Amino acid sequence: MIATHHLSLKAGQRQLVTNLDWQVHEGECWSIIGRNGAGKSTLMRALAGLRAPEAGHVTLGGRTLSEWPLAELARQRAFLAQSRSDAFSYSVIETVLSARHPYHDNRYWEDSDDHAIAIKSLEAMEVADLASRDVRTLSGGERQRVAIAAMLTQDTPLLLLDEPANALDLAHQVSVMSILARLCREQGKTAVMIGHDLTLAHSVSTHALLLKGDGRWLAGAKEDVMRPELLGDYLGHPIDVIQHGKRSIFIPKEDSV
Numbered sequence: 001m002i003a004t005h006h007l008s009l010k011a012g013q014r015q016l017v018t019n020l021d022w023q024v025h026e027g028e029c030w031s032i033i034g035r036n037g038a039g040k041s042t043l044m045r046a047l048a049g050l051r052a053p054e055a056g057h058v059t060l061g062g063r064t065l066s067e068w069p070l071a072e073l074a075r076q077r078a079f080l081a082q083s084r085s086d087a088f089s090y091s092v093i094e095t096v097l098s099a100r101h102p103y104h105d106n107r108y109w110e111d112s113d114d115h116a117i118a119i120k121s122l123e124a125m126e127v128a129d130l131a132s133r134d135v136r137t138l139s140g141g142e143r144q145r146v147a148i149a150a151m152l153t154q155d156t157p158l159l160l161l162d163e164p165a166n167a168l169d170l171a172h173q174v175s176v177m178s179i180l181a182r183l184c185r186e187q188g189k190t191a192v193m194i195g196h197d198l199t200l201a202h203s204v205s206t207h208a209l210l211l212k213g214d215g216r217w218l219a220g221a222k223e224d225v226m227r228p229e230l231l232g233d234y235l236g237h238p239i240d241v242i243q244h245g246k247r248s249i250f251i252p253k254e255d256s257v
């Protein structure tokens, strides 16, 4: 699906990611984990084709990102940015319908199929009752769910999400992340997401990519990578894991006093 080849990313003089060779296959759900400033969003923007890497390249379906025509790329991958600002007064439904533009090669208007998928996505994110509201009047969590509804409306095989659980209350963190996991499991979609909640990441992901922030990285199945000693090393703080039924609960160890 998407892969990086000898990818290197820098911020100024600082090496964030060195020689990343990484493959993400159809139906997998990946969490990218690392400390603040480790380079997670920078990598995500490179995966989306919004930032050129310092070295190496990204391929989607075997083809280098820069070779994809933009409209075709927009039918392949959707990207949820970490933050957004709404400069203009658009309604929720208009905002979500705008995600159908990649399918409008020869027309300027939406059809009933566009409306049907937009409404279905708003319902999945439990924001259908807000359809006529001005997006600038929404709460942070409501706006986040509308943004994810727009991604679902774009209906791409690959979903790239920078902190999808951001601003969501507890119930919506669980429901939104479960929907994303289900899309991968049952519809063969592929998701790559950034998150700081290890327990949530572990419960929804099949794989994890750890970034150290100095170039080092580690990628693999979550059972191999989301181990307390590795997470502690990559996050710079010791981590404990508690088994609760089938669930693994990750907690930071307390500083010794």
Ligand SMILES: Nc1ncnc2c1ncn2[C@@H]1O[C@H](COP(=O)(O)OP(=O)(O)OP(=O)(O)O)[C@@H](O)[C@H]1O
Residues within 6 Å of the ligand: 011, 012, 016, 034, 035, 036, 037, 038, 039, 040, 041, 042, 043
């Ligand atoms: N335009 C820029 N100029 C200089 N440094 C930058 C620039 N953009 C990002 N950086 C730096 O690159 C590093 C990686 O940023 P990035 O946003 O990828 O981190 P992150 O892992 O997503 O962090 P967080 O968990 O805080 O969201 C940070 O130290 C950031 O300050």
